[in-house]
Amino acid sequence: MKNEILVVGSVAFDSIENANGRVERALGGAASYASICASYYANPAIVAVVGTDFTARDKAPFTKRKINLSGLEVKEGKTFHWGGSYDKDFNTAVTKFTELNVFKDFKPVLSEEQKQAKAVFLANIDPELQLSVLKQVKKPRLVACDTMNFWISSKKASLLKVIKQVDILFLNETEARLLTGIYNLVAAGKWLLKKGVRYVIIKLGSNGSMLVSKKGIAQLPPYILEHVHDTTGAGDTFGGGFTAYLASLKSWDNLTAIKRAMMIGNVMASFTIESFSVTRLASLTKRDIDKRLKEYTAMLRF
Amino acid sequence: MKNEILVVGSVAFDSIENANGRVERALGGAASYASICASYYANPAIVAVVGTDFTARDKAPFTKRKINLSGLEVKEGKTFHWGGSYDKDFNTAVTKFTELNVFKDFKPVLSEEQKQAKAVFLANIDPELQLSVLKQVKKPRLVACDTMNFWISSKKASLLKVIKQVDILFLNETEARLLTGIYNLVAAGKWLLKKGVRYVIIKLGSNGSMLVSKKGIAQLPPYILEHVHDTTGAGDTFGGGFTAYLASLKSWDNLTAIKRAMMIGNVMASFTIESFSVTRLASLTKRDIDKRLKEYTAMLRF
Numbered sequence: 001m002k003n004e005i006l007v008v009g010s011v012a013f014d015s016i017e018n019a020n021g022r023v024e025r026a027l028g029g030a031a032s033y034a035s036i037c038a039s040y041y042a043n044p045a046i047v048a049v050v051g052t053d054f055t056a057r058d059k060a061p062f063t064k065r066k067i068n069l070s071g072l073e074v075k076e077g078k079t080f081h082w083g084g085s086y087d088k089d090f091n092t093a094v095t096k097f098t099e100l101n102v103f104k105d106f107k108p109v110l111s112e113e114q115k116q117a118k119a120v121f122l123a124n125i126d127p128e129l130q131l132s133v134l135k136q137v138k139k140p141r142l143v144a145c146d147t148m149n150f151w152i153s154s155k156k157a158s159l160l161k162v163i164k165q166v167d168i169l170f171l172n173e174t175e176a177r178l179l180t181g182i183y184n185l186v187a188a189g190k191w192l193l194k195k196g197v198r199y200v201i202i203k204l205g206s207n208g209s210m211l212v213s214k215k216g217i218a219q220l221p222p223y224i225l226e227h228v229h230d231t232t233g234a235g236d237t238f239g240g241g242f243t244a245y246l247a248s249l250k251s252w253d254n255l256t257a258i259k260r261a262m263m264i265g266n267v268m269a270s271f272t273i274e275s276f277s278v279t280r281l282a283s284l285t286k287r288d289i290d291k292r293l294k295e296y297t298a299m300l301r302f
Numbered sequence: 303m304k305n306e307i308l309v310v311g312s313v314a315f316d317s318i319e320n321a322n323g324r325v326e327r328a329l330g331g332a333a334s335y336a337s338i339c340a341s342y343y344a345n346p347a348i349v350a351v352v353g354t355d356f357t358a359r360d361k362a363p364f365t366k367r368k369i370n371l372s373g374l375e376v377k378e379g380k381t382f383h384w385g386g387s388y389d390k391d392f393n394t395a396v397t398k399f400t401e402l403n404v405f406k407d408f409k410p411v412l413s414e415e416q417k418q419a420k421a422v423f424l425a426n427i428d429p430e431l432q433l434s435v436l437k438q439v440k441k442p443r444l445v446a447c448d449t450m451n452f453w454i455s456s457k458k459a460s461l462l463k464v465i466k467q468v469d470i471l472f473l474n475e476t477e478a479r480l481l482t483g484i485y486n487l488v489a490a491g492k493w494l495l496k497k498g499v500r501y502v503i504i505k506l507g508s509n510g511s512m513l514v515s516k517k518g519i520a521q522l523p524p525y526i527l528e529h530v531h532d533t534t535g536a537g538d539t540f541g542g543g544f545t546a547y548l549a550s551l552k553s554w555d556n557l558t559a560i561k562r563a564m565m566i567g568n569v570m571a572s573f574t575i576e577s578f579s580v581t582r583l584a585s586l587t588k589r590d591i592d593k594r595l596k597e598y599t600a601m602l603r604f
Contacts, residue, residue: 088485089485183390183391184528184529184530186526186527186528187528187529190528204509207506207509207510207521207523208509208521208523210526216601217526217601218523218526218601218604219509219510219523219524219526219601220523220604221509221510221520221521221522221523222521224488224512224519224520224521225488226486226488226489226492227486227489228486259603259604260604262604263604297604299518299519299520299521300602300604301561302520302522302561302562302564302565302599302602
């Protein structure tokens with residue numbers, strides 16, 4: 001398949017409460033947001049696991065977006081279920097419960113076709129699983145990975161091995177400081193470049209994102225929204241859109257492409273946070289995206 | 303004098319301690335940073351008060367930048383002295399002491415010449431003093447004002463009267479939320495527009511600044527620095543540079559000019575934070591500024 005991008009990570013149910021309301025067992029998980037977002041720029045194939053409680057209705061957003069689900073394993077048991085709530089700032093989620101269920105024993109095993117993937121997005125999972133995926137893929141031309149504070153604290157050595165092998169690393173500002181022990185984000189980014197990654201993308205939440213690379217440093221403000229509904233999945237959306245856009249290019253390894261990918265990641269994330277779950281993200285038209293990219297470009301004209 | 307800008311506010315001594323070291327009784331105060339920055343774009347005249355301990359050496363940065371000091375009253379007593387320290391994030395200052403001294407009874411009285419000022423920057427002082435300045439000036443074509451949480455809490459009614467009469471309001475994100483009771487910054491900005499101000503500029507610290515106006519909304523990332531020395535005066539520098547740049551234009555009341563003013567404010571603030579006090583800010587060449595503006599413009603090309 002042309003411009004295929006392999007997305008490895010979690011597919012989950014989220015039960016969320018915030019200032020705008022609540023939602024129960026809505027489709028969530030990093031691989032869901034990342035792959036649905038990626039589908040606007042490339043052809044994603046997902047590698048994940050769900051339980052027997054995952055219905056056709058839960059699958060609908062993926063099938064609607066023509067995502068290859070041959071790697072979505074269905075295992076006896078329940079799907080990963082996360083419960084959390086947000087304060088009015090939407091930036092920090094407080095976890096109420098984490099029921100890993102079938103995700104607890106997730107071991108990504110790639111098919112022969114998946115091993116040929118040209119682009120890979122390793123969503124936020126155990127860095128040891130990320131390493132096992134990297135061993136299986138043959139010659140990807142682009143590998144990006146995400147992570148979180150939990151893995152930085154508990155499996156730093158494995159995470160540093162992952163970083164050595166990937167082109168692009170996504171992490172937020174707290175994670176960048178935790179992983180490097182350096183407060184200044186540019187200095188933290190440069191530390192990570194020395195560990196072998198080529199482009200460090202620091203996600204700044206409501207303040208956009210920052211790029212640190214040997215080719216250049218940049219900070220991009222967000223696409224501004226007056227009403228935010230729920231920020232769950234914003235970072236996963238950003239990473240999935242960013243990576244899929246690059247995967248769609250003949251040549252992705254240059255500053256112009258990377259900066260454009262940041263814009264696309266920010267714009268796609270702006271849709272995700274306009275609803276609970278993937279509701280808004282999964283129902284976009286090319287026109288919706290183009291309109292927002294155009295407004296964004298005008299906003300950035302200084 | 304051509305393109306004169308009146309800067310009303312505090313001239314002070316700062317004793318500061320942070321991760322990079324400490325400084326005792328260094329030149330500080332909002333009007334100092336704002337006027338020195340403004341001097342690169344217009345001819346500032348300062349209205350402030352100092353004590354008899356304020357020496358020719360303390361005046362040197364102003365005279366070097368050809369700032370009109372006829373409105374710098376020297377009063378029997380000591381100059382305003384602030385002491386504070388910063389955590390490694392540089393964003394929040396912890397006040398150790400505030401000795402108002404002669405500043406306690408500061409009452410800005412403008413000369414006939416000052417009353418004719420075409421542009422006014424009301425630095426962060428008691429809103430009642432800001433109102434008294436607004437009563438004295440005849441027909442300024444541009445008035446901008448800054449404020450702080452202390453006045454929002456203690457003199458909100460007066461501050462709202464000021465806002466009604468100014469073209470541009472500067473405040474940081476915490477202050478915007480405190481003043482409006484609204485969390486979302488765009489919504490908070492729109493609330494302020496209804497109160498009569500034309501352009502709301504929300505300072506985002508290390509994340510740049512945001513504009514909310516009827517003509518448009520924008521967020522500008524900062525000029526990125528790898529090493530920050532001391533953030534004291536960054537906001538005052540931003541406001542002074544922003545306002546002076548607009549004062550230097552034939553027509554300032556349009557989105558292009560306002561966005562350019564944000565860029566200039568951010569670039570000028572990036573110099574201020576490279577040293578304690580006004581050391582770096584007061585010793586710039588046109589070449590230093592142009593170089594940074596050029597890099598900034600390239601960084602913003604997305």
